Amino acid sequence: VTDLGDLVEDPQFLNSLQSGVNRWIKEIRKVTKLERDPGSGSSLQEMTFWLNLERALQKILQKRESEEVTLTLEALKCGKRFHATVSFDTDTGLKQTLALVTDYNSLMKDFPLNELVSATDLDSIKVALGNVFGHMKKIRATKYPIQRALRFIEAISRDMNAQILKAGVYVVVLGTRRLMHISIVEFDQLMMQCIQLFTKWDDEYDKFITLLRDISKKKRDEPVKLMWKVLPLHKKLEGRLVQIKAFRKQHEQLRVVIARVLRPAGTPSGETQPDTQPHSGELTPVDQVNLAYEFVKE
Incomplete structure (x- = not known):
């Protein structure tokens, strides 16, 4: 921060930094506020949603802790723009959301x-x-x-x-x-x-x-x-x-x-039944039952 010299007291410079931080906050909130309806879609979609969200939040947290972001926030702090530095963490809810998603994923990970x-x-x-x-x-x-x-x-x-x-x-x-x-x-x-x-x-x-x-x-x-x-x-x-x-x-x-x-008396089960065989092209009662079933199944 000392390398910035008088820039930390330059309103125009500080306004530019603060504007950038505000954009970061909006972009981060788009991720931390992501939601899906568990009543729609498949179970795999619910599982992958939380697993992917955790990976996305971890990448954002890595960026949050990078030298570039840290230097930007320190410069704003030196310029007494405390609100911008505090709101960067409080308004995004990044760490809280990541903690909650990580908790959910103790259920979602390795789900068969x-x-x-x-x-x-x-x-x-x-x-x-x-x-x-x-x-x-x-x-x-x-x-x-x-x-x-x-x-x-x-x-x-x-x-x-x-x-x-x-x-x-x-x-x-x-x-x-x-x-x-x-x-x-x-x-x-x-x-x-x-x-x-x-x-x-x-x-x-x-x-x-x-x-x-x-x-x-x-x-x-x-x-x-x-x-x-x-x-x-x-x-x-x-x-x-x-x-x-x-x-x-x-x-x-x-x-x-x-x-x-319809089996004649004394006719063993399974033996041909003359009385139930078709005469003059007529269908037997059993054939009629089977034919009716053919119509139903089609």
Whole structure:
């Protein structure tokens, strides 16, 4: 600063420096005030937002502690422009924001979300889901807002849903086949896997909500009453699968009952049934049931 000589008393010079500092403050605030809606987008977007924000803030802090910035602030201090030097830190909230973001990232770092969004079968999704909820337990040691965590859970549900459903066709984990076209045996196997997956979600979700409620009780400074309602998107898919499962089960029961009832007395199960074979091009009752199903599945 001594090298600046009389410049530290030159109003024009000091005004120029102060103007530059004010611009810095505005630019820094654009970063420290960044926010995103956790209720939109994917869980990966929430994670990468905080990780990227921490890196950006660290770079700004490095600039803040550089010789150029330090010299500028010292020159203003010598010129008795104290307000400019004090407001540089207080108005930007740089260090406070960095501390908070760093705290959040103790949850976000090493989050196994990629396991979920890259899973290619139902069993892999179930394993990934367990790992995701297991990692979420780290929230206990952070200041990550509970309300935000609930929206984060909804984003995870959307990601899980996306792995099962795409463009109205059950692809990836269920293959390119439509659920109405595969055999009843294969369908039942897939439904069992789906039920296990959805049950896994329900179990893990219940445990996580219990954890959040415990955290909430300990945070007596909670400013507003929490809204605990969560709307997992995959619940719509689960409901649709339940409907399809019920329909296919009822159809199969109807087909079996008709075949059994129309089987002549004393005819072993599985043996050709003359009375139920078509006469003069007519369809048997079983054929009619199967044909009706063909129309429905298309």
